[in-house]
Amino acid sequence: MQSDYDVIVVGAGPGGSWAAKTAAEKGAQVLLLEKDREVGVPVRCGEAIGTASLRAVCEPEPLPRGIANGISGAVLVAPNGREVVLDWGQEVGAILDRKVFDYELSLMAAAQGVEIRTKAYVYDVIRNGANGNGSISGVRVQHLGKNYDVRAKIVIGADGIESRVGRFAGLRTFTKLKDMESCMQVTLANVTNIDRRYIYLLFGREVAPGGYLWIFPKSETVANVGIGISGEYARHKSAQRYLQEFIDRRFPKAAAVYTVVGGVTCAPTLEKIVADGVMLVGDAAHQINPMSGGGIVTAMLAGKIAGRVAAAAIARDDFSSQSLEPYAQEWHAAQGKNHERLYKIKQAVYKFTDDELNRTAEAVLAKKPEERTLINVFKAALIRHPSLIFDVLKVFMS
Ligand SMILES: Cc1cc2nc3c(=O)[nH]c(=O)nc-3n(C[C@H](O)[C@H](O)[C@H](O)COP(=O)(O)OP(=O)(O)OC[C@H]3O[C@@H](n4cnc5c(N)ncnc54)[C@H](O)[C@@H]3O)c2cc1C
Numbered sequence: 049m050q051s052d053y054d055v056i057v058v059g060a061g062p063g064g065s066w067a068a069k070t071a072a073e074k075g076a077q078v079l080l081l082e083k084d085r086e087v088g089v090p091v092r093c094g095e096a097i098g099t100a101s102l103r104a105v106c107e108p109e110p111l112p113r114g115i116a117n118g119i120s121g122a123v124l125v126a127p128n129g130r131e132v133v134l135d136w137g138q139e140v141g142a143i144l145d146r147k148v149f150d151y152e153l154s155l156m157a158a159a160q161g162v163e164i165r166t167k168a169y170v171y172d173v174i175r176n177g178a179n180g181n182g183s184i185s186g187v188r189v190q191h192l193g194k195n196y197d198v199r200a201k202i203v204i205g206a207d208g209i210e211s212r213v214g215r216f217a218g219l220r221t222f223t224k225l226k227d228m229e230s231c232m233q234v235t236l237a238n239v240t241n242i243d244r245r246y247i248y249l250l251f252g253r254e255v256a257p258g259g260y261l262w263i264f265p266k267s268e269t270v271a272n273v274g275i276g277i278s279g280e281y282a283r284h285k286s287a288q289r290y291l292q293e294f295i296d297r298r299f300p301k302a303a304a305v306y307t308v309v310g311g312v313t314c315a316p317t318l319e320k321i322v323a324d325g326v327m328l329v330g331d332a333a334h335q336i337n338p339m340s341g342g343g344i345v346t347a348m349l350a351g352k353i354a355g356r357v358a359a360a361a362i363a364r365d366d367f368s369s370q371s372l373e374p375y376a377q378e379w380h381a382a383q384g385k386n387h388e389r390l391y392k393i394k395q396a397v398y399k400f401t402d403d404e405l406n407r408t409a410e411a412v413l414a415k416k417p418e419e420r421t422l423i424n425v426f427k428a429a430l431i432r433h434p435s436l437i438f439d440v441l442k443v444f445m446s
Contacts, residue, residue: 063330063347064206070355088150114149127252233274
């Protein structure tokens with residue numbers, strides 16, 4: 049490890065690897081630091097992605113390997129058990145094998161000249177100024193039992209939901225309890241009666257209050273089965289209890305081969321995601337889709353924009369927050385604005401009673417199968433909230 053780089057990226061998740069790769073591609077000298085011993089492990093994710101958005105962010109790269117199963121539709125299950133099947137007739141999504149996927153992304157970064165260190169825990173930042181209270185100019189990292197000070201013109205915090213880089217930089221990273229989804233997931237073997245072409249999303253107060261329960265098939269007999277509920281509801285009954293009760297009912301013979309517990313911030317992007325010499329990317333910046341809780345591809349998109357803007361700032365020799373601000377603006381135009389709309393829609397949808405959800409399912413089932421589209425589901429659900437229909441249309445049209 050050298051003592052000086054153009055860019056240091058903290059965290060080798062999808063956001064970090066993609067930021068590092070893009071900055072290196074554009075000529076910056078980049079160090080990527082990951083606290084765990086292996087990129088991609090442990091997995092804390094349902095592993096579902098939309099293939100079109102993944103392709104868009106990888107273009108013109110080949111798609112990274114690590115796709116376990118192709119998905120061509122979704123089964124939405126109402127509280128009364130009625131199922132609405134949305135079938136796109138072609139592959140529109142996938143369930144990843146994130147161990148392989150994340151690892152592959154880091155190899156793609158390495159191929160562009162990014163230097164990578166694992167078992168490298170960033171425990172503090174270095175600041176400019178005689179009193180150590182100026183802008184950030186590097187990180188303090190513990191690597192294989194030794195502490196190092198490593199300087200950089202720009203530090204990119206891609207250190208996930210528990211991001212410390214943001215707080216070190218004095219950015220407001222606070223999340224309201226209601227916006228913090230409490231998640232639990234198990235990978236189950238020996239699941240029966242699922243169609244591997246579809247993801248299953250189950251709604252209702254008894255199943256997943258203020259959130260949803262998912263079944264994401266990785267094969268005919270293996271699936272990620274998980275739940276995300278608002279922190280407010282989790283105070284009364286834990287996500288684990290809701291999930292276990294469901295598994296006991298639906299998959300009594302299944303074996304749990306992997307367990308994940310974690311939080312997801314389902315809120316709009318942080319107000320400020322840049323500071324002098326610092327950028328935040330992915331979960332660290334709250335760039336998760338607040339409706340679905342999906343953050344893999346959005347982290348990569350943000351990483352791609354951040355890496356490009358960082359390299360341009362290096363070329364200009366200006367690492368001030370103004371110089372890095374185009375990253376925040378581009379992100380906002382590309383996804384941030386949509387996330388604000390989705391957040392408003394989510395707030396309305398998650399307040400629905402079971403009766404309203406059942407009525408929505410019946411309204412969609414009354415339509416011809418070819419008219420049962422996601423946009424029509426939202427329109428049926430929000431019939432009593434006409435102002436939100438415009439937000440739905442804008443999200444789907446953008
Ligand atoms: C239960 C659950 C299910 C989910 N399901 C889905 C899904 O189906 N689809 C989807 O798109 N998203 C899903 N998500 C969200 C998704 O996992 C994240 O949005 C995505 O991983 C964000 O990528 P990232 O690069 O920002 O952060 P991460 O993938 O979290 O990567 C951050 C990295 O930083 C490292 N790190 C942290 N601190 C330090 C430090 N101090 N020093 C060095 N390294 C550090 C971590 O070890 C980690 O490798 C789910 C999340 C959970 C919890």
